Amino acid sequence: MPDDRDKKVAVLGAGMHEWGKWGRPFVEYGLAAARDAMADAGLGWRDMQFVSGADTIRNGYPGFVSGATFAQALGWTGARVSSVYAACASGAVAIANARAQILAGLCDVALVVGADTTPKGFFAPVGGGDRKNDPDWLRFHLMGATNPTYFGLYARRRMDRFGATEEDFAQVKVKNARHGLANPYARYRKEVTVDEVLASPMVADPLRLLEICATSDGGAALVLTSMEFARRHAGGAEPLVTIDAVSTVTPAFPNTVIEMPNFSTDSAAATGGPDAGNSGAAVAAAGFRPSIATAAYAEAGIGPEDVSLAEVYDLSSALELDWYEDIGLCGEGEAEKLLRDGATSLGGRVPVNPSGGLSCFGEAIPAQAIAQVCECVWQLRGTATGHQVEGARVAVTANQGLFGHGSSVLLSR
């Protein structure tokens, strides 16, 4: 096995297109982000040896071959491409592919791009016709179970198990809205009060409209290079930020938490509790979501106590609280206390979603995990004006895509 130091890649460039709802071709957003990332790195398009695209499944064929789509839009140069789909974790898998190419010595410089254009309202199954073997189609047809249905189940369970209140959930939204105020890439830049959150319409009890993430257009991109290339290359921003670990784990059987888009959990009848699986840690016994960041920490050889900030997937306000525990910022059932104490607000011990999170962005699926990393890069460089975590040294992202896609990226400077 190579030394842990050999697993680092450098992030020379980060770029984003503002999140919003314009309905323009997703390629536009991806290109704007890619050009910003390359300019940030002080490199040109012809320097990119590998293009790693995160796919969108709501924009026809070009979305399924996103790596080639972006490469063609930038002008064919013969660069090699990869196009991956892993639901909400697509961006992280695109990062993992680029990183693997670099670590294997197959290329020195890679461009990672994800962008999306989304329809209005609830996400519905993709594609027409009856698909009675597709759980994502069937859950809408047989149960009317939307994505917020699953968020509602988790939120209600949190209230029952740990005494979380509707005010706690609303407070997450209030915090993130404040964080996103100064973020030029955020779609929603408006402060809200607890009362305003609690006065917004109920969508999936106990979650209200202002607590459930919207669907957005947006794009994000990164320029990743080998450590050796980064040392040779002058012109990038200082300090140098590195990606130290990327986790793309799947659940370990039996996964006993109900997940989108499933009708049921695995059965633990034959085997007892979840096993440790291949995620590299016995902590997998605690379930899938906690195993996601645990695998990243293990790969980088650090722990949650080293983290300065986190960007987590707040598909709902309540889900952000689950993540506090799942990424090890506190013990099970302690997230509400961490929130109430202000530890996860800017100025607190370990700010969570200093970008404003999905709460301020809405979800542009293939861009989102990349956007989390962009935010971490700017935080670690100290350039996140208006929402900077002072003295940030280590950042972690966490995200989960349906059909069993975990993702977590660890960065440091």
Place this chain on the structure above:
Amino acid sequence: MAGTTQVPAIDGWFTTGDAGAAPALLGSRCTECGTYAFPAEQSFCRNPDCSSTTFETVELSRRGRIWSYTDARYQPPPPYVAADPYVPFCLAAVELAAEKLVVMGQVVPGVTVDDLTVGDEVELVVDTLYSEDGTDYLVWKWRPIGTTAIGEA
């Protein structure tokens, strides 16, 4: 308008309780390791240490306890077939003790989230999911034990 013909909205996922028998979900049980699955698995066992290819179809427990619950205040998009006007409904994830798994489903009409608590016992019934062209399409739903709200199928 309610139809006169009644058919399951999906084949092979549940029994409708004809001839006085109680309705039940149809799952699979691996003949080698005993792992259950719903909906039923036909060709592979989800247990990574089991390579069995033979499964028996079994009726799952008709009663379980609520793992969590929520509701749908806004009309879900197609392929959900909503009544006009739309009537919100509850959903529950229900833990089956014997099978050690959690199964989702709608809760019968007339129940609101205020009637539900995590840990409550519920039982499976079969009820109309939607009606179209003179046919009622049926699905499984959960009914709290000891309430008067009932499905009609």
